[in-house]
Amino acid sequence: MLTNSKVYIAGHRGMVGGAILRKLNELGFNNIVLKTSSELDLRNQENVDDFFSKERPEYVFLAAAKVGGILANNTYRAEFLFDNLMIEANIIHSAYKYGVKKLMFLGSSCIYPKLAPQPLQEEYLLTGPLEQTNEPYAIAKITGIKLCEAYRDQYGCNFISVMPTNLYGIGDNYHASNSHVLPALIRRFHEAKVNNDSSVTVWGTGKPKREFLYADDLAEACVYLMEKYNERELINIGTGEDLSIKELAETVKKIVGFGGELLFDESKPDGTPRKLMDVSKLASFGWKYHTPLEEGIKSAYQDFLKTNN
Ligand SMILES: NC(=O)C1=CN([C@@H]2O[C@H](COP(=O)(O)OP(=O)(O)OC[C@H]3O[C@@H](n4cnc5c(N)ncnc54)[C@H](OP(=O)(O)O)[C@@H]3O)[C@@H](O)[C@H]2O)C=CC1
Ligand SMILES: C[C@H]1O[C@H](OP(=O)(O)OP(=O)(O)OC[C@H]2O[C@@H](n3cnc4c(=O)[nH]c(N)nc43)[C@H](O)[C@@H]2O)[C@@H](O)[C@@H](O)C1=O
Numbered sequence: 001m002l003t004n005s006k007v008y009i010a011g012h013r014g015m016v017g018g019a020i021l022r023k024l025n026e027l028g029f030n031n032i033v034l035k036t037s038s039e040l041d042l043r044n045q046e047n048v049d050d051f052f053s054k055e056r057p058e059y060v061f062l063a064a065a066k067v068g069g070i071l072a073n074n075t076y077r078a079e080f081l082f083d084n085l086m087i088e089a090n091i092i093h094s095a096y097k098y099g100v101k102k103l104m105f106l107g108s109s110c111i112y113p114k115l116a117p118q119p120l121q122e123e124y125l126l127t128g129p130l131e132q133t134n135e136p137y138a139i140a141k142i143t144g145i146k147l148c149e150a151y152r153d154q155y156g157c158n159f160i161s162v163m164p165t166n167l168y169g170i171g172d173n174y175h176a177s178n179s180h181v182l183p184a185l186i187r188r189f190h191e192a193k194v195n196n197d198s199s200v201t202v203w204g205t206g207k208p209k210r211e212f213l214y215a216d217d218l219a220e221a222c223v224y225l226m227e228k229y230n231e232r233e234l235i236n237i238g239t240g241e242d243l244s245i246k247e248l249a250e251t252v253k254k255i256v257g258f259g260g261e262l263l264f265d266e267s268k269p270d271g272t273p274r275k276l277m278d279v280s281k282l283a284s285f286g287w288k289y290h291t292p293l294e295e296g297i298k299s300a301y302q303d304f305l306k307t308n309n
Contacts, residue, residue: 111141
């Protein structure tokens, strides 16, 4: 990519798309195409075709998706499957039709089987049953990977798939129930502190383990791989380190400064017991994360205070 290459970031108002935009701006890119979902609903094939035929982007970061935490995935199952399938299929097909030089599709660590061996190697894709709470989303994301492979196989398109681990950071969704665990806990601990509550309730048993990557680190990895990675196979993006949800809750509690007790609501789903990424392939391409979890959570908490007060 040259700094004057025409780059389309699908989903630039989201946490990840926003971080990719910041990274490209920082590197001096000056020909970036952006559309909000109200300007261009990516589920609409005709509109997406029209957009690509007029704009003719050379590089595409596909970071637009219907996204949410465990409860949103499990509640809006039809939307998570339909919206994500349509968005991916429309963009990937138009990227082929209008000669995009390179496209990066963003999947998720939930594409791996629920009980896959740990850490998760790229080759474990489609080797076992998926986690039930996010099966529709995972099926859509697996289809995105397969679209990239198929358009490469049949038409020679340079379409690559990256699988980020659980993310957090600037511009996250801090919704009380539809968000992911980290932004949800930031909100819950903050509100409990302000209200002087005696306890905060965490969903599930607290035993599942998760890995968290700061969104600006992910964006750096995406831009890096857009330059360096041209393989058919997917590639994981993560830290290679995880912790239990209980440990995460204790960390957020300390950073927010809440002095009360932690309770666990075991009627809520735990989801996948563990999904630790094997990041050796990423390391072999020369990239490693750099924001430590506590530092990242401190920045995210400042972002929450700025945007939600
Ligand atoms: N957050 C996480 O923990 C993880 C995220 N990912 C992946 O990273 C990518 C980005 O996620 P994230 O930034 O967190 O998600 P966000 O919800 O923050 O952003 C998603 C973006 O997608 C756009 N979008 C959604 N539906 C449509 C539509 N129908 N038409 C056009 N645009 C649409 C939205 O645009 P607008 O704002 O204009 O409405 C929004 O900006 C996704 O592919 C996701 O699967 C992968 C692993 C973990
Ligand atoms: C990124 C990833 O995100 C989703 O999967 P998930 O990893 O299970 O994500 P989550 O962040 O929602 O939960 C992680 C863990 O944390 C526990 N937990 C505690 N308390 C809260 C809480 O308050 N909110 C939430 N959401 N979870 C909580 C929760 O019970 C679970 O054990 C996918 O559906 C899929 O879409 C996907 O790709």
